[in-house]
Amino acid sequence: MxxxxxxxxxxxxxxxxxxxxxxxxxxxxxxxxxxxxxxFEPLKTFLVWLESLLITSPWPLVLLALLAIVFVMSRSVKITVGSMIALLLIGYFGMWEDTMRTIAMVAVCTLVAIVCGIPIGILMARSDRVQALVNPVLDLMQTMPSFVYLIPVVMIFGLGKVPGVIAVVIYAIPPMIRLTNLGIRLVDTDVLEAADAFGSSAWQKLTNVQLPLALPTIMAGINQCIMMSLAMVVVASMIGVKGLGQPVLQAINNQYFTMGVMNGLAIVAIAIIFDRATQAYGKRLQKHSEVVHG
The missing domain is CATH 1.20.5 (Single alpha-helices involved in coiled-coils or other helix-helix interfaces)
Structure with a gap:
């Protein structure tokens, strides 16, 4: 043949x-x-300031502030106590500074993803044409190997914090956009018709009806965004992003088993804390939404 x-x-x-x-x-x-x-200079300045604040402040104050945030979000003593034990163990094993750098990076990346992702998700929810245009881009962002994101940002910005933030945000923002779009589209049409009957404008309908009802779904998007940001930490360490990812990369290069496992467990601990707190907050929003609009 x-x-x-x-x-x-x-x-x-x-x-x-x-x-x-x-x-x-x-x-x-x-x-x-x-x-x-x-x-991107203001973003870099804010990241440096937050990182410095977490590292230079007395660790008991930082610990109390983090636990207060966890408790306010989760309203769970069990989650708060578990977070305290995890953070104390991280400090005891000498990973406090790297953990604070990682938390600062994840916080800034998540904030950027929220600020950029929610408006895009709203536009997708309001227009099928925009959704048809944006969905293939999101598919590309989610399927492209994460290492590929590093090439163009390093060529433009060199090594450091800014290219790390951009690469992490590109990797983590798709769930934020998708779930914002989904949450708004899932709002009951009867509720929207009632808002129209009361003479609500498009802006009032969005801010007073659609976004509040979509908040639980949007919160799930924030949760996924945080998890994906943490997953990208090790990859971002390749371009000079300091934090828990750098010891893991060093452990891979030098075959340091204990160092890799300990820093990997620290990343897992931070991921569990963020996950439990945001999930609990999302469930509270869901219950509140059901009570108000049920």
């Missing part, structure tokens, strides 16, 4: 295409790199 060769670009043509694309991107970074860096 004769096999037909699959048609493809020649090696020389493919190489020329790659060189042309790479050259164009390098020219773009030279032309607009400084401008883009100045745009």
């Amino acid at each position: 004769d096999w037909v060769e699959f048609p493809s670009l020649g090696r020389r043509d493919l190489r020329d295409l790659r060189l042309a694309v790479d050259g164009s991107f390098k020219e773009f970074t030279r032309a607009y790199g400084e401008t883009l860096e100045s745009i």
Whole structure:
């Protein structure tokens, strides 16, 4: 049986295409790199300030503040006590500073994802055309290997905090957008018709009806965003992002089993704390929504 060769670009043509694309991107970074860096400078300043605040403040005060946030969100003594034990063990084993850096990074990335993701999700919920345009982009962001995100941001910004934040946000923002869109679309049409009957404008209907009813679903998006940000911490350490990811990367390179396991468990502990607190808060929002609109 004769096999037909699959048609493809020649090696020389493919190489020329790659060189042309790479050259164009390098020219773009030279032309607009400084401008883009100045745009993200406030974000870098805020991240440095938060990181410094968590590290330089007395650890008992930071511990109490974190436990207060966990308790306010979860209203659970069990979750709060478990969080306290986990954080005390992290400090006892000498991982407090790296953990604070990781918490600062995750907090800033989650905040950026919320600020950018919720408006996009609202636009998708209000327009099927926007949803059809954005969904393939979200699919690409979720299926593209996370290492690939590091290449363009490092070429533009170099190594450091800003490229780390951008890479983490790109990886973590899709669930925020998708669940915001889903939450708004799942609002009962009878409730929307009642709002229309009372003469509510589109803005009033969004802020007073759709967003409050969609809050539990949006909270689930925030939860997933936090989990994915933590999952990206180790990858982001490859481009100079300090925190729990760097010791894990060092342990991989030098085959330090104990160091890798301990820092990995610290990441797991932080993930469980965030997960339990945000899930409990989402359940409270769900119950409140059912009572008010049930």
